[in-house]
Amino acid sequence: MPSERQVSFAEFEQHLNNLRMPRMIDEVIVHHTEEPRAAQYRGLSTIQGVRRYHMQVRGWSDNGYHIMIAPNADIWLCRPLERAGGHCLGHNAHSVGLSYIANFDAEDPRSYGGMVTGQRVVQAVLKRFGLGVKAVHFHREFADKTCPGMKLDLTTYRKEVEQMSQELQIVVEPARKMIPCHARLESDTTRVDLRALAEGLGYEVVDRIREEGKVVVREGGA
Ligand SMILES: [Zn+2]
Structure with missing residues (x-):
């Protein structure tokens, strides 16, 4: 099946x-x-x-x-x-x-x-x-x-x-926690997977409202 x-x-x-x-x-x-x-x-x-x-x-x-x-x-x-x-x-x-x-x-x-x-x-x-x-x-x-x-x-x-394949490691001090958020440099701008980074920092991505052009992130998430 x-x-x-x-x-x-x-x-x-x-x-x-x-x-x-x-x-x-x-x-x-x-x-x-x-x-x-x-x-x-x-x-x-x-x-x-x-x-x-x-x-x-x-x-x-x-x-x-x-x-x-x-x-x-x-x-x-x-x-x-x-x-x-x-x-x-x-x-x-x-x-x-x-x-x-x-x-x-x-x-x-x-x-x-x-x-x-x-x-x-x-x-x-x-x-x-x-x-x-x-x-x-x-x-x-x-x-x-x-x-x-x-x-x-x-x-x-x-x-x-x-x-x-040229990904950067995001390391959070002082615990040196690694956040796998697929960061990479593009013409001097660091681009990341926002959800992974936000959650790694203790935030929660609540909503993406495309029409309003907003991403809502909340403190104290997962
Ligand atoms: Zn095709």
Whole structure:
């Protein structure tokens, strides 16, 4: 019975490390769903909807993608990585297929909340299979499609994935507690995973109100 499972990034890494892969992987192929768009994401029901479409309309055995990334940075494990995907004709046997729930022909990847998480996931897959950033491909290289959307540029995407591996350690004095918040330097600006940093400092991220352009953080959280 096909199923999907939402995991944290740490759980994703652990899952990767525990995999016993029966197939060789030499490519990670990036997609967008086109439909549903980012604004249509409703959690599990959206992922199940994609799987049902792939099974009932396309006649496949499961969701065609191995991994789906949501606009709120949820990570979904879909078709088991051990099995060949159904996402890129001629490349399925030896690749991992990751899809953003978005339409990057129309929606702006720079304001997409799951972009960096998707790139971290791609970087983790590269690391697990000993691949370099050149193993990252866009679906449109292999098909007469725009996938994963013309607003995404492959060279830039690969460069950003490469930078994922240059993470900084955030250390809190005096206890020298380490906060794994995926910090990295980008042109002299330190970028971090805000939720991880806030929680590591004892705050709680209460809400993200996109329309008002606010992130609400509360003292004395977890
Ligand atoms: Zn595609």
